[in-house]
Amino acid sequence: MRLIDPRPGDGATYAAAGMLSPAGELQHTERAAVALHRTAAAAYPDFVASLPGGAAACGYEAAPTLLVGVDDADRRRIVELVDAAPAVQAERRSVREARAAEPLxxxxxxCAYAADGDHRVDPRALVRALRGALAPSALRPLAARRLLRGRGGAVHGVELSDxxxxxxxxxxxAxxxxxxxxxxxPPGVLRPVHGDILRLHAAGLPRLAHTVRSLVRGRAVYLVPRVDGGLVVGATEREDADDAVSAGGVSALLRDAAEVMPLVDEYRFVEATARARPATPDHLPLVGRTAPGLVVATGTHRNGVLLAPLIADLCRRIVDDVAPPRGVEADLLDPGRFAPTRLQPGRDAAPCDREGVLA
Ligand SMILES: Cc1cc2nc3c(=O)[nH]c(=O)nc-3n(C[C@H](O)[C@H](O)[C@H](O)COP(=O)(O)OP(=O)(O)OC[C@H]3O[C@@H](n4cnc5c(N)ncnc54)[C@H](O)[C@@H]3O)c2cc1C
Structure with a gap:
């Protein structure tokens, strides 16, 4: 096995907060994803335990998520979303109970809901652990320039940038x-959804225990604590072509985060990062064989850290020609589903919910 990548871990993964939350990232158009996300989340503890240094080296923590809203419209939207997708398994709490559990x-x-089965990981630490599991000679730090194709489009190799x-x-x-x-x-199926995200540090001040996801008067913000005192505050969703961090995004994230957790204003500012999420029209990944010798695995949008081990397992099974893991409906991920003859109004062409609750 060889990994061809000029900068492994420097794409969207570098920005990612690392929430492993089947509920938290859900939008109204994405209910089909819940089962997939739950299957992926259930397999995560074994996955991180199998890496060099185990779960601790990946910054992995089994920690509940609190979903909270600020105004009445936020409350209605969260209630509607959770009620509409029972598989999400988030339980209503009174605000008093939520504040007792999370005094910050x-x-x-x-309103408040608790999703007790959630986890989180530090994606940068996860990448380091994955690199530690890879023989150094397996990595070719160059870009792939083109796929080498033979008769009938069959792929038999890759030409590198050198x-x-x-x-x-x-x-x-991938x-x-x-x-x-x-x-x-195919051209036009994948689109970039940029996200601005911040990294702060508690610098000796108290830290959150929960991952907190919130709607603040219709705007989504999340706060993800790290074991080392770090706090990740994310994330915007910009459907533009700008790879730079947006000043408006930084200011909105800080303002909204401080409303949810006032101590944020006392934390140290460490970093603002922007990266593009690879999104598809229905917000489900593209995973499958598209030609002899060629398997595609992309389009993970807001859940690629959560889905990474499941998608890797699925790719391995496709290569070995064995059935997908239990709980994975491979048809939903078919990379050919957006071909013009396959479009089914109401499913494939579901509009993007721009006010996704907890994106
Ligand atoms: C702000 C933000 C927050 C997020 N938070 C979460 C979260 O909390 N939980 C979650 O599950 N997901 C989250 N995501 C989504 C997640 O980060 C992505 O879905 C996931 O990282 C995508 O992984 P990937 O490996 O497909 O892409 P990337 O991480 O973008 O990696 C692509 C890789 O391909 C390499 N590459 C590109 N072109 C070539 C080429 N020609 N040849 C060789 N290599 C090449 C790049 O160098 C890069 O290493 C977040 C994303 C963003 C932007």
Whole structure:
């Protein structure tokens, strides 16, 4: 096995908060994803335990998520979402109970739900652990320039940016938005959804125990504590082409985060980062064989850290020609589902919910 990547871990993964939350990232158009997310979340503890250094080296914590809203409209939206998707398994709490469990929450909340089975991981630490599991000679730190194709479009290798060719019986293209440049996905199916995200540090002040996801007068903000005192505050969703951090995004995130947890204003500011999420029209990933010798795995949008081990397992099974893992409906992920003849109004062309509750 060889991994071809000029900068492993420097894409969307570098920005990601690392919530492993089947409920938290849900939007109204994405109910089909809940079962997939729950299957992925259930397998995570074994996955991180199998890496060098185990779960601790990945910053993994089994920690509940609190979903909170600020005004009445936030409350209605959260209630509606949780009630509409029982598989989400979040339980109503009174605001008083939520503040007793998480004393750093601000006073002006309208509702609270707890998702007790959630987890979180530090994606940068996870990448370090994954690299530790890989033989150093397995990594080629170069970009793939094109897929080498033979008769009938069958793929038999990759040409790298330095002109070297690597022959391979199977190529798995998992380079997020770059998959279209290699002709591995049809043009126009993947789109970038940029996210601004902040990293703060408690610097000796108290830290959150829960992951907190909130709606603040219709705007989503989340706060994800790290074991080392860090706090990740995210994230905007910008459907533009700008890779730079947005000043408006930073200011809105800080303002909203401080409303949910006033102590944020006392924390140290460490970093603002922006990266693009690879999104598909129905917000489900593209995973499957698209030609002999070619498997595609991309389009993970807001849940790629959660889905990574499940998608890796699925790719392995596709290569070995064995059935998908239990709980995974491979048809939902079919990379060919957006071909014009396959479009089914109401499913494939579901509009993006721009006011997604907890995105
Ligand atoms: C702000 C933000 C917060 C997020 N929070 C969460 C979260 O809490 N939980 C969660 O589950 N998900 C989260 N996500 C989503 C998650 O980060 C992505 O879905 C996931 O990281 C995508 O992984 P990927 O490996 O497909 O893409 P990327 O991480 O973007 O990696 C793509 C890789 O491909 C390489 N590459 C590109 N072109 C080529 C080429 N031609 N040849 C070789 N290599 C190439 C790049 O160098 C890069 O390493 C978040 C995303 C953002 C932006």
């Amino acid at each position: 929450l601000g006073p002006g909340l309208s 002109g070297t060719a690597i022959a391979a019986a199977e190529v798995v293209v 380079n997020a938005l770059g998959a279209a440049d290699l002709g591995a996905t």
